[in-house]
Amino acid sequence: MIKKYLLIITCALGLALPAIHAQAEVDKHARNLAGSCAACHGTNGHSKSGMPTLAGLDRTYFVTALKEFKSGARPATVMQHHAKGYTDAEFELLADFFASQKVGKKH
Amino acid sequence: MSINRRDFLKMTVAGIAVGAFPGIAVAGSELLKKKGQRVVIVGGGFGGATAAKYIRDWSHNKVEVVLIERNAMFISCPMSNTVLGGSRKINDLTRSYDSLKKKHGVKLIQGEVTAIDPEKQTVMLSKGHLSYDRLIVAPGVDFMFDQIGGLDAKIADEKIHHAWKAGAQTVKLRKQLEAMPDGGVFAIGIPKGPYRCPPGPYERACQVAHYMKQNKPKSKVLILDANPDITSKKGLFMAAWNELYPGMVEYRPNAAVLSVDAGGMVAKTEFDDVKADVLNIIPPMKAGAVASMAGVVGADGRWCAVDFITYESKVHKNIHVIGDAVAAALPKSGHMATSQAKICAAAVIEMLQGKQPEQDPAIVNTCYSMVSDTDAVHVANVFRFNVEKQSMVSADGGGVSGKRSAEEGAFANFWLDNILDDVLG
């Protein structure tokens, strides 16, 4: 959380650090978890096909979607089988990871 | 946790156990001058190509990656059954390795690995050798032709195709299907598990039946399954056979093909001799020969035991194995190979820096199967590392499609586009 504020502050101040910063910021556990989603949703959530894009999704929307896939409140063809395999804490980690992917950028 | 930090450091420092490889002479010269830390990957399929790309990207291009692959082009097995059904051509499934080289700086060597010396940390090719700090073995499968009398690699290439590596044989099998008379029999022989892509043979039966329904409606698909029952998505495949292709698909459990007569086109099981117009016998499989060259095949003589935190071999300390070659209660699929490759890539980067890899991996597998030209079904599971069992265990909540649908057919095609881009783009 603190790291995130620092990042926001750095960005707000317009310091030219974000490239290096973004690399150092990546939570490797989240990155590795997200790796398995790429087969369907594209590398880092950048879909190249008709699958939904995850990159840049609002984190609250993202967490709600996964919780609803898990409970069955949101009907799905396949996501219920994935969502049920993760904890709510992991939903948050994944949400942070995908929300921080820049839209329009490939990697 | 399988290894504590101290053990882990000890392991890295101690290096590899000295193996029994006295006969291997390091041939020729070093093909590429080695400057920094180098990972050599053998096999540029789903597993190896993914590991190559992700080690480059996740190490911010600091680790040198040399990828050795015998084929000039990547041809996707996933969706290759639709070449038999007619909705795709093999070219639609063929990709180049250009992006791996140009965008990610992977050094690609097209060639055949002929020997590996785990002690000298060297990989041999006919034209020279390459030394490595860490080796990733990702050779996919080889076929155990000796398990089926009368069958060998030459006959498989010329007459009784397995088409279980997508490419020339896939195209030849499609031609045999086209040349078959109406009223003919297309027999598919399925080996005992574990084999590459559990639902693949049943998907193939659907695709062949789909072709027959349009072109040769009096013909039949005969499935000779060595297993006691349909090994994957049973209800969904049976529904597709009964509803889409009534009377066309015959399924026989416990019907291992023991031998073939290529002249008479006969497959022999324990119970009877089956004459067919097309024989598509899929032989039993084992880890690709590279795994035995590296000395990492387990006691079963077929698959490679690994640590699931790092995919490091249980035999040799700085050799990793990923994909179909791994011994695990995990499905042998393209998606699974990419999922393993990423965990392995992350661990290799950490280990090269003397750091501890992430200890709590969770990975996903999904296999879509096309049951017609439009409709698909899926099986999807999350697998998590289980500390007591020291293995990957299926999490609750996985499962298969409620029913086949065109919606999932579209998703299956989208899946292919995205996974190929993730592996090679």
Ligand SMILES: Cc1cc2nc3c(=O)[nH]c(=O)nc-3n(C[C@H](O)[C@H](O)[C@H](O)COP(=O)(O)OP(=O)(O)OC[C@H]3O[C@@H](n4cnc5c(N)ncnc54)[C@H](O)[C@@H]3O)c2cc1C
């Ligand atoms: C008909 C069919 C349908 C399938 N459908 C699906 C599907 O829908 N979804 C799915 O997820 N999976 C599917 N699969 C399974 C998938 O293809 C495999 O699980 C996947 O390819 C395994 O990846 P791998 O990296 O272990 O092996 P491979 O992808 O086979 O890669 C191994 C590579 O190593 C190279 N190699 C081997 N030995 C040497 C050597 N000595 N020197 C140099 N290079 C070498 C080979 O040329 C090859 O390119 C299907 C398979 C088949 C046959």
